[in-house]
Amino acid sequence: MSNKSTGGWIIFISLLIAFLLTALPLPVWADDSRPAWVAMVLIYWCMALPNKVGIGIAWCLGLLLDVQQGALLGQNALGLALIAYFVIQIHKRFRLFPLVQQSCLVGFMIIFYLLIASWVGGIMGIPPQTWTYWMPAISSMVLWPWLFVILRDIRRQYYVS
């Protein structure tokens, strides 16, 4: 992060909360449909401030997520780096999309992210066994508009740039 820019700590805190929400215990019925919080917050910051949050940060976040979740080291790192790359490529168009269209795109990106995880699981001999594996894509899609509005207002309030 460069010294000129401000509000790096807002980004840090938002990501911290995303990590907490990922670890927070949920009841069994809701556990399978936990939104991919870290991926969603990352998508927002990559879209809003692509010069600040890039592939490198995404990759490091993924590595931390791997450690937190007890996954194979590099699994989430790969998924998040690819998501960051994709969002940064299209960030100018993405900003102008209506919220519904953004949600759909986020849904597709989460599906892609889950696909990588399932592919890694398949290689390890533990492929996903039920269709509920894909639920995070739907829950992330549903929650995206709220997350987008909240993060945008926070960004404007604190002049994060």
Add this chain to the structure above:
Amino acid sequence: MRIVAFILASLIMMTVDHRQGHLEKVRSALSVFVYPLQYIANLPVTVTNWVSEALTTRAMLMEEIAWLRDEQLTLSSKIQKYEILQAENERLRKMLQSSKKFDERVLIAELLAVDLQPFRHQIVINKGQREGVYDGQPIVDANGVMGQIVHVGPFSSTVLLLTDPTHAIPVQINRNGLRSIAVGTGQRHILQLEHLSNNVDIREGDLVVSSGLGSRFPSGYPVGIVHNISRVLGEPFVQVTIIPSAQLEKNREVLLVWPETSPKLSADFESAVDDADTSARL
């Protein structure tokens, strides 16, 4: 083109982590940053427990104490018998020149209420390298074997439960000593016994205990109860499902076990001691 570098780095890391396990140190170092997060995520549960403890009434405490006293009495009467049996068993084994250790060091660890990857059966406990926890260490609860340690950090470690599809444990039927391997299925509360031929002597309700082969788990801890046996004509093996004895999802506290020594080592040690004994007597 940086993305290509990151993709390559991820692929290499995944391969190395899966095949060799050289990255345990990296994981352990990174877990120092992750542990505070997990600690905070666990806080609501800790606070709730603390509040409910603070709000217990005197009557409830009295009741609990009475119950604990009863339990203590029954357990200590059982232990008297157990000690006599253990002494007898050791004497008999000494006569037979075979050795077996019963004493294991244990340490109580608390679960952190945090969620890990869905569809994997893993839990996080609040003991790590500082307390001497090591990779592959067995974990038990009051009722039976729970699983083993897979990742150790300085302050916390990750436990792979028996029901995880990548977990297997060598077991035997307590009634007749029939050996097998209990493999996790990925479903909650169900394990499967592998490689038992169609004509073996096994019944519903049989107790399955750890056999201690492979010298990772100590022998003689309950693993589960045989739940269902289906013999299909034409299939080489009988399909046996067992229900784990340990309460894999209800525990707040678990026991870390340090097995005394590996079986081979203790046998050598015992024969050396025996030799010394006989020479002293001569």
